Amino acid sequence: MQLGMVGLGKMGGNMAARLRDKGHDVVGFDFNPEQRDVASLAELVERLEAPRTVWLMVPAGEPTAEAIEQLSTLLAAGDLIIEGGNSHYVDDRRRADSLKQAGISYIDAGVSGGVWGRENGYGIMVGGSVEDVECAKPIFDALVPDSGGGFVHAGGVGAGHFVKMVHNGIEYGMMQAFAEGYELMAASDIVDDVPGTFDSWREGTVVRSWLLDLLVRALEEDPGLDDLRGYAQDSGEGRWTVQAAVDHAVPAPVISAALFARFASRQEDSPAMKVIAALRNQFGGHAVTKTTDDPVRTPRS
Structure with a gap:
């Protein structure tokens, strides 16, 4: 199967490598010139044969939103976007509804496996229609562990990222x-x-x-x-x-x-713990200052 992979970082890059190891044709795009096969999303879409499948592995939030917005103007009816980042499931439903108006299908895919996934396989949790998931099944089968486990079609759009x-x-x-x-x-x-x-x-x-x-x-x-x-x-x-x-x-x-x-x-000197320390000092005389390693008991008045 042919696939466009957008985002070739620690996860996306290893996923693309595993797919290629399994015999799939992956065309990759990344903002890092040393990692990509094409220089733009437009060129990526041109390299893919219709109906196209594009998998996004970019940071959740604005980067994902921008990539989907660009792809919505480049892809055509019958094409499929798989969002494999950690997007909020509420955003998935909104995006799927918007893309549907142009005839573009959408699957949300939760991916687990970290940097070990290329060797060991990934856990894949997807949400989308039965028809769309079946179209992308060869990709999912290549990404999961060789034992064949690690995949679930959890439900409709949003279910993959929810689980x-x-x-x-x-x-x-x-x-x-x-x-x-x-x-x-x-x-x-x-x-x-x-x-x-x-x-x-x-x-x-x-x-x-x-x-x-x-x-x-x-x-x-x-x-x-x-x-x-x-x-x-x-x-x-x-x-x-x-x-x-x-x-x-x-x-x-x-x-x-x-x-x-x-x-x-994330707090080197927790404000909440300062309050607790202050209260303990007030009612019990347990004084701890930044210049002392051990609590110093002060006499009660």
């Missing part, structure tokens, strides 16, 4: 649980081998997972994680997951707490 959003929310919670377990064991005077403990959990336990494998790998490279800063960005999908939970009145305390923990990681 990917929930997937990432769950990922937030799992990562936070591992992180808290690490900190607790490292802070104790009981556990002598924290990395070895995590490694032992990879076999026979109920918490074994690919995330655990990656944590063990990170600890092998840097046992004390001394080379890393305790800062974690959020992609936006954690926020959308929490908002969707509110919209549907579904309790999601673990995912919510994991999201807020990421916010806390």
